[in-house]
Amino acid sequence: MIEVTDVVKTYPLGEGEVVAVDRLSLSVAAGEFVAVVGRSGSGKTTLLNLLAGIDRPTAGTVRVAGAELDGLSESALAGWRGGNVGLVFQFFQLLPTLTVAENVMLPMDFAAKIPAVRRRDRAMELLERVGIGDQAGKLPATLSGGQQQRTAIARALANDPPLLLADEPTGNLDSHTAQAVLDVFADLNAEGRTIVVVSHERDIRTLVNREITLVDGRVVADEGVRA
Template sequence: MGHAVQLTDVVKTYPLGEGQVVAVDDVSLTIGRGEFVAIVGRSGSGKTTLLNLLAGIDRATSGTVHAVGADLGSLSESGLASWRGANVGLVFQFFQLLPTLTVAENVILPMDFAAKIPPRQRRARALDLLDRVGIADQADKLPAMLSGGQQQRAAIARALANDPPLILADEPTGNLDSHTAAAMLELFTGLNAEGRTIVVVTHERDIRDVVSREITLVDGRIITDTRLTGASA
């Protein structure tokens, strides 16, 4: 199966006044390729920081982060950006679609950055992905014209733009009603069934029904790491 992610003795601290706050406290963690993992815990437990370390958005203060074949600590900022563009799909709670671009243009943008997809194929691929998440008919609208659920679908299509092996989602259902949230989790389940590794930070209790593993953080440390047999994996 191989590892998608391997963290070894990872610490992340931030300066705070005269001292510092420890956001991630000596975490070692291996996630296999094709796993669907939920990271849960209260606000301030270090969940988002951990996800940002996996994405190469934050750098570890100490320890090593390996993800999708790269030692993230050894990459320059531009090296990290190009690694991330090719290998990681990011989905955020607040969608983060660019408001002045159409939905299709938002999905095409990562393809323009990573240059994995030939230019003449990019719009067709964007429309295919929007069709896959059920909003092909919204392709030429601006994000503000879409509902929250539609915007999150567009954000998932954008995350898939370069066919990344690793998808990282930070509270992807946090701004959605329960019906729409369930539909989002179903989308993630389908993506995982295709072999993608998915790590979701969430408060959503229903996540246990779909993930194969649940990791609980308290004060930046892993307290429980549970494999769930009820999941599709």
């Protein structure tokens, strides 16, 4: 599902540059549930952005879901992302003027992968799947943090992508709600979906297949942590 080879990512800083990812290589097979951990500034979010095609490598290759991302144009990249990757962010990124159901339908409207007549029904199915079907007609601001993150997960699943990428999805949640959200990811992985999650949650090790530790943009540990 993922093949990263000798990737470097630098950003300009004053007259020099900062190296966010440093000659990093890794592979993730279809169906794996992988946690990427490390201290702040270790390159976790940069790596996730490279996998999502949000950012491009300075050097090296990023191949995800059958596509070599650095070889795609911006429009081709957007089309690829719409059908292959679901993104979940720490701060939810829900549109405040759309209802919960409309937020979930939005990626379907952009990608046009789901027939228009099926989109609302699919949104409702996904909201039921993550346990908040009764919130479909509400605006995001009226929901709890956990409910907003469940909405974001449903939105990420809108076009049935084979890969989910999540950047600190529990960072704004209390411990009980965080565990419930992580359990949703575990259930999705049990159904065969590939998941890569950046997380500081200590309990993440009980759910994932692998834990990859980054330090200064490099992989310093790559452990299988669950039978």
